Amino acid sequence: MLDLILFSEKRKDFLLLLIEGPKDIEEILEKLQVPRTALLPQIKKLKEEGLVIHEEGIYRLSAIGEIVVEKMQPLIRTLSVFEKNEEFWADRKLAPIPHHLVNRINEIGNYRLIEPDLSHTFDLNPEFVKNLSNSTYVHMFYSYFHPQLPDLVLNLARKGVEMSLVLSEAVYSRLMKNFKEIGNEFLKMKNSSLYIMEKIELEVPALIAISNDIMTIGLFNENGRFDRQYVISFEPQAIIWGQEFFEYYRDMSREII
Template sequence: MNPGLLDLILFSEKRKDFLVLLKEGPRNIEETLEKLQVTRTALLPQIKKLKEENLVIQEEGVYRLSMIGEIVVEKMQPLLETLAVFEKNEDFWADRKLTPIPHHLIKRINELGDYRLIEPDLSHTFDLNPEFVKYLSTSNCIHMFLSYFHPQLPAFFLSLSRKDIEVSLILSEAVYLRFEEDFRKECEEFLKMKNTSLLILEKKDIEIPALIASTDRIMTLGLFNESNRFDRQYLISLEPGAIKWGEELFEYYRNMSREIKLELKI
């Protein structure tokens, strides 16, 4: 793609929106104006430029993508979605360690979609984040990886499993030791249940996230910042693509872990 064509596509929101709209199917001008909420005088000059570059064809008052346009838009959309993910919270991403996310999932980070950030709640400084608790408590199946410790987590996981929620946990070695040493009773009860499993990450000397939670309802991700601290900012998405992405990230760490049985030995 020549630089002029790249500029044509990326440097106009109207042109980008129009191309993405045509990916759904041909449109006449009235449908287009209604969908994009723009004026005719604002859009027609942009359509003219796209027609001149053979990206759009107009036939009997109906616009559609050319074959070249279809190819370009198919390749363009993941890029636009990726840019949208990073642009939505630039400061957050600039200060996060992304190395715990494997390359094949970083390449698909656009699948996070329309996510939100859950910020630390000063009124619950010493508690688990209420929104995080709410989403997990209303899920049917929870797959979670943890490498940071919070003293309320053992009781919380036990309460989830008592509701017959399927709970599968992967813990870093340091977090597992805290669970075993300080919460042995809760840990043993958790392991006795048929709807639970507990694993410990065996792979050493790798960068890991603070938290991954993939449920049938949400995907939640917590990443350490460049100072190697977890500031309790969670990324959360309810989109199906993000939930699948989070499940694959969980599986990536499950493949480097081993299951813990009731004897609670490392």
């Protein structure tokens, strides 16, 4: 049954369409955009397996079909996350993502992968900066140091953006050593909070950034380097998922007062 469902895009899409409710063949063909002659043999197989019922011109899921499709949806969404950029995920360290969030990684949804921009080799990604700049709040964790990040977070705070920043111990030390004035000004602002993650032997992500309408994460590759590739998603579920990811590290950090 698993092979029947997953090894055919037409069968899979047909079943996912019927989870919305019963439909006639014309509506099905219009929504799936497939020829009748290509779809009908696939439907026949699903009927023979007892997953689909056809009565009076209407197709619907059987009781078994409803259970199977409901259970398969998270698996399909999880596979689609990894299959969309297989090489990227194969080369990422996933250990920094806590187990309960790895199990829900399908919630990232229809994300995009932002690649390094050769015209801004030494700059923060312009799209990343633009998305944060249009927000009313930003919750950010980062464990790699970029010399433009201190100015970015301070400018956001100056604009009135509610800022919550969690830094690894190494990044915090460098901030207060080389950008002390920025760090001190940031700490004095009422709309900002700063946390430090101290001496915890734990693999961490390179970056998590959550704002009103966007979730962005950066993960180190298997060689321990951050190659400035970001996963970015605008879906509401992804923002909730990312917020939990951020809070996981914030809750094990100490607030600087």
